[in-house]
Amino acid sequence: MKLSHFVRCSAIPVLVHSLAPTDEPRDADPPQSGYLPNHNISPALLSSYTKKWTMKYNTAEEFYANPLVYTAPNTTKELVILASIQNIVRILDSTTGALIISRTLDAPYVSSDSNCNDGATVGITGTPIIDTTSNIMYLFTKGYCNGLPGPQGVINGAYKFWALNVPSLTIVPGYPVLIKGPASNDPQRYFIGGTILQRPGLAMMQIKWLVGDSVIAGFGGHCDSMNYTDILIAVSKTPSKGVTDMMEMEVSPGEPADPNLLLGKGGKAGIWQSGMGIAADTVNNRVFFSTGWPRCQQRSYRSPAPGKAGTSTLDQAIVNIGVDPVTGLLKQQDYFSPINYEKLNAGDKDLSSSGVTLLDPITFSGGGVNRVGVAGSKAGVIYVVNADNLGGFKMGPNSSDAGKLSDFEKKGFRLTSSVLQELTFAGFCTTCGALQAWKKVLNAQGQPNFAFAAESNIPLGCHNTPTVTSLNGVAGTAIVWLADTSKGLVAFHAVPNGSVLTQITLPGSGGLQKFHRPIFGNNHVYVTSSNKLIAIGGVAQ
Template sequence: LLLTRQVQTPFLQSDIGCTDIPNTIGIIGTPVIDPNTDIAYFYAKTYIPNFRTAGNTGTFNGVYYFYAVDVKTLQDVPGYPVLVDGSYADNDPRKYFVGGTILQRPSLSKIGNVVYAAFGGHCDLFNYTGTVLGVDVTTQKVVTNFATESGPNSRFSTDWLPNGGGGQAGIWQSGMGLASDGNRMFFVTGNGNGGENQGLPANGASGCRTLAEAVVNLGVDPTTGKVSAIDYFQPYDYINMDGGDQDFGSGGIALLDPTVFKGTGVSRIGVTSGKNGKIYILNADNLGGYKQGQGQTDLVLQTITTNKAVFGGVGSYPLEGGYIYSTPVGYPTSAYKLGFNGAGQPVFTFAGATPEVSAGRVGGGVPTITTFKGQPGTAILWLTDPDAGLRAWYAVPQNGVMTRINLPQTGGINKFQRPAFGDTRMYVTDANGVLYCLGSPVNLPLKCNSPVSFGDVALNSTATATLSCTAIIGINAITQLTVGDARFVVDKSTIPQGAIAAGKTFSFNVTWDLRNVAVNNAANASYGNTSPGIKSTALTLYTTNSVGGYATSFPLGLTGNQVSRAAYLGLTPITNDFGGLVLGIAGETPSSTLQFTIANLGLTPMTILGYAYTYDEDLGTGFTSTDLPPVGSIIQAGGAVSVPATFNATTGTGDYLSYFFVYSDGGKANTILEGSASTAPKANFSISNGEGGWLGQSNLLMDFGSAKPGETVSRQIRICNEGGSVLTVSKSKPPLGAIRAQNYGIDLHESQTIAVNDCAYGTVIFGPGAEPPNIPDFTETNTWTLNTDDLSWGVHVVQMMGV
């Protein structure tokens, strides 16, 4: 440890009652560092005694300071810190910044001389409005303050206590930063109150000023640094999302590489997702407004319905055709590959998933992808997990699966963290504050040309590459070598026998043998996939060394592109899981649309010969498509067509299944179409009475009675699902303190699911601490705020008291 410094006394969590961040709140949003000046910029939450109310602490004495610190000395840059409290919103002068009621959660962004930061609420408590602040680091002044809820249709009050008094629409994004491509910034907002559109369709450039549950595009004035709204997207069902606490803003927006992720009429793509179980693919130059799509639905490039909540955002990989990655809470990480429909417009198709699932609680990081010097076949997907720690997989799925890379075990990672990379090393900290550094061993016995590319190799042919290595130290012997894919064959006669002197160079040959292979996937095959595409594997040399302290295993990378001279049919994904439709919600006709891709992976044109399906409907009972390539159509070499398929519950509740076959002169393939339909979830709520029974649903008071210091009294909250589909806890803010949740963050946690005809419980403990003698009886209070995706249930705030 070189230097450490505490810049302020941190704000106390107990002053706001929100337990998302326990104990203290100080520097939460990830700082931004200017590499030209080595200055770190960040916000710190603290107090000014007696600022707005009497006392040294308290919610309304909370403030934010903007810091500029030299990273080499940790000392303040002259003129800093800057107090930002009290600054008025440019777009609504009624509203001004009150640091005690607001939280700076997202990472900071620097555009030109201005550092921008976004703010949201603490568990939707108090009167707050989502805010974007910009500070000019040269003048050390706040140059812009944008309120996400403004104008006469937004809520406003000078009473800072009532929840929702400022309209909400906070920006938190699970810590993900503001996205920018120059003079534009993009972010996503959370729950809000009301709406200017009042259910009427509106263009994204219409100037809507109540921007809750929205993706927002702010224009940045390059001269002044001021920002203004120029475009937005609000899901057509955002009012329902508000009712079910399906916070759109739990995920940020990612702007994808425009050199790859583009298509007809689309030059820039943005991707976002949140608690509502949908991934939205957006045209960043025309986000979509409100109800601008067919039937007053969403005007977006694509909606991928997963029915799985995301806290964070998507990762992307622009090579090998282009992929995006999403990690829902409690589910595997899924990869979606870029494709194009018949009009050349971009669409994403499910390509595969990790065998492992993420933690069943909020806190997983954003998928992060790295490569070795931008070379195809070397991509690694990294993910942090609050339970499992750091994980990694090969980023391109093979046969629908992303293969895990074994790593040294780390502790569980703090919520929403992502690893940092530099100088061939990876850095991450765990929830206990331990810093881990992973990378190539410092003491390597060999220096080799790795990875080695075989280039394009046609199926039913071979290619040979030569690997060269130089001994850094004396090697007693190469004792063993292993190859992950048996089609890569090492000529062992070229491996040196016996000792290798330090400084000596040796070479050996590896042949990629694709002869005499069945050009299809074989179940349980030990060989690598023989279908066309980029393939990679590891070759590991094992040594005994003449000098201690050096590694005894040395992995080398082998990569190449398998090609087929003839036409070759590819049909992905192997399964299209449309998830479950919930029937019976007034005013809704649910459906789900996914994409599958028909591709020609060969080097000659491919002709579609026909289709077959389970039943005598379009794609099978419940499944339809209006964009299948006609029989006889030709897909050019390397071309692909993305086909939208829609699932409707045409025969009511139950399971739906169809096997859909494609026949071509490049082979045949099939994909499975599956989905289900059920009635809506229905929550039944009750509190235990301490006598073995349960209070009625309308009772929201948990009364512990009296307890002596050192004693504990317990009660339970019970939520049962009496509906026909899975019920999800969409909001949970459990208590801490003398009245506390026994299993904080585990019982009734956000995104917890409750099966049909099942119940979930949360135990609450009242445990007064030891008291000096002759202290009069006094009352302790607390709350537990809960909501579910039962739209008829609403927010429940359980009041708790004990004497």
């Protein structure tokens, strides 16, 4: 089912396995539900919130990656971890904002090498992830093969995968890993770090909470100005083991490789998701993400095609990839692509302007559907799908979309979502529109669907991901938050009052960085704006 284009969801109470129960060691939660009941926050506490501190950093330094919140081993000190486009990692005292330690990794990539003006440099752009069982943080940096300053040309651009001990920021032996080589599903396609960008937050596969031994990352185009094809990469957490698999989304025979590096060719179909993390179903060893538009509009799957049969052209698609928990090998398992994908291509309407959200399998199930996925596109359409049977292409009656549970459209360039378990509401926000709540209903087959319930009485920039908190799931304590580009940090009672979402007063933050979500600690909220980090909150509980 189509929801709408820039989707973010929040659904299920998730146990956050870190050294303190209020930590946030990754982008939200593994399934990207965005429902976080573990931060000691309730509406009654917000009246005492103040702006705790603001820290400003280097000129032209920005934070595309979300901060992380972590408690150091054998202490009760809450830390805030920042990673910037200048490849600088900092650890701050959450109480004062004081710098505890910083480390500059390789020199960042110079954007002009890729004919790009989105910032002077590109370094760390995807949100890192911390393995709470080992206190090791994993992240990708963009720079050059030799680690030295540029410009050095696009062909010398490189991505490296790092493992840093927290809180010392010392490098784990066996790292960094230089990402290179051909894709396993098309040896004619090579990983060339200068042409691509690692934007989505990382997923981690490990037994139980994580998924196996692998960290999973998605890549798309760096300004779409070069020959690139999106790629999903699995890297081992075992030192010196390195990359376990690289899977391109566009390969032969549907999209043969083009050898000209500098022209805007290649398969494209970037995994960018406006920075939203890769969704991980750690129980079933699989990840979900969405892809953007391709180079060509004539695809190999113009005829009806089942999703589980696979395809060589995974563009404008919601994708399910299996991750072997032992070997880290990737396997295409299922996909959905809407029947109007050619129209989306022609209008630059990326499906990958949002990631995929996996909803709570208990609350959001029924009629034979055991897991619901939500994604959206720039076209203002939200897709709600059966995560266990995405639907392929044109597999419904009369070559219609199959696998969709329902769809609905909203005007606007982007849309985000956040789903609350308490009263089974979903929250969505179209660009320059209101934050809306949609209530779960069942369709004629008893399957989950959504109906409009309420909206905010103010318009918002809505370029970012809503997130829902509650006080340990207690009824009446749920709050939906948005780090808004125009209104700054805003909060609303997540359960509507009639047809209105009631706003909760907060200290002003000013307009915030787009493509972010608020990050939470112990009764604290952290947001970024350009080269600044802002802390808002009350007394730690």
